[in-house]
Amino acid sequence: MSYCRWSCIVPELSPNVDCSLKKMLSLIVYEGGGYAAYRKYLKDNAAVYSEAYVYEDFHGNFVCHWKNGEYELTDTAGEMAELLSDAIKKGKRVPQSAIDELLKESINEEGEINEY
Numbered sequence: 725m726s727y728c729r730w731s732c733i734v735p736e737l738s739p740n741v742d743c744s745l746k747k748m749l750s751l752i753v754y755e756g757g758g759y760a761a762y763r764k765y766l767k768d769n770a771a772v773y774s775e776a777y778v779y780e781d782f783h784g785n786f787v788c789h790w791k792n793g794e795y796e797l798t799d800t801a802g803e804m805a806e807l808l809s810d811a812i813k814k815g816k817r818v819p820q821s822a823i824d825e826l827l828k829e830s831i832n833e834e835g836e837i838n839e840y
Contacts, residue, residue: 728778728808728822736820737772741765775817778804778826786826790816802830 733743751761777789786804789795798804805826808818 727780727804727825728774728776728819732774732819732822733766734772734774734817734819737817738770740769741771772817774819774822776808776811776822778808778822800830801826805830 733741735741735743747765748762751757751765752759755761757764775791779787780801781787786798786801787795788797788804788807796807798807805823808823808826812818812820812823
């Protein structure tokens with residue numbers, strides 16, 4: 725499952741961008757502009773893209789590849805959420821939604837953080 729991609733828009737840093745599926749489909753399909761029209765819309769509205777690509781590997785580890793070629797590995801979703809939160813504090817561009825999704829996954833049915 726992918727949590728965050730380099731092509732992800734960071735909504736917190738892109739206030740003029742409508743990131744909804746409805747907006748994307750309206751530009752691509754209904755207005756007939758294809759994906760190029762959507763990319764132009766993003767560029768014209770100063771969309772800010774994520775610097776990270778975060779996913780869970782087949783061993784159950786969480787991996788974050790940064791744009792600069794570095795990568796980081798954590799054992800749990802909660803640790804990855806903390807790593808991304810720290811990265812935001814250091815000025816990296818990561819969508820808060822990726823952190824929220826990781827935190828949600830790290831909480832079990834009793835509302836406690838999973839220790840895996």
